[in-house]
Amino acid sequence: MNYPFIWSPESKTTFEKIIQYLEENWSQKEIRSFIDRVDEVLHLISKHPKLFVYLQKYKPYRCVVVKQVSFFYRIKENQIELPTFWGNRMALEKLKL
Numbered sequence: 691m692n693y694p695f696i697w698s699p700e701s702k703t704t705f706e707k708i709i710q711y712l713e714e715n716w717s718q719k720e721i722r723s724f725i726d727r728v729d730e731v732l733h734l735i736s737k738h739p740k741l742f743v744y745l746q747k748y749k750p751y752r753c754v755v756v757k758q759v760s761f762f763y764r765i766k767e768n769q770i771e772l773p774t775f776w777g778n779r780m781a782l783e784k785l786k787l
Contacts, residue, residue, distance in 0.1 A: 692736045693770045701761065704775035708759060727755050739765045748787055754778070762787060 697705075705728075712721045731753050734741055742753040742763075750762040750773060761775045762785075773787050 691768075693739055693765070693768060695732060695736065695763075696766075696769055696771045698771065698773050700774045701772040705761075708775055724756060724759075728761075731755060735763065735770060739763075739770055745782075748782070748785060750787055 742751045744751050750764045752760050754760045762773050764771045
């Protein structure tokens with residue numbers, strides 16, 4: 691079964707900010723690579739939702755997309771909710787899910 695994704699407004703905003711940062715500081719090759727990696731892990735998660743690390747304290751799963759960026763997700767009934775993308779340098783204590 692493939693689980694559909696529900697992007698929260700926050701996940702859309704944080705994803706767009708990452709792309710904007712890449713556009714300002716990196717080449718189209720790096721942008722394409724990042725987007726392809728996000729697509730790749732979303733595809734894996736849609737087939738195997740419990741593939742990545744479950745954070746007991748925060749209640750979502752965490753997927754490290756690249757060493758600088760992760761995203762969090764929750765399994766809700768027959769869909770997967772994406773609450774936010776997160777810079778890995780940021781303290782998890784500031785994470786509001």
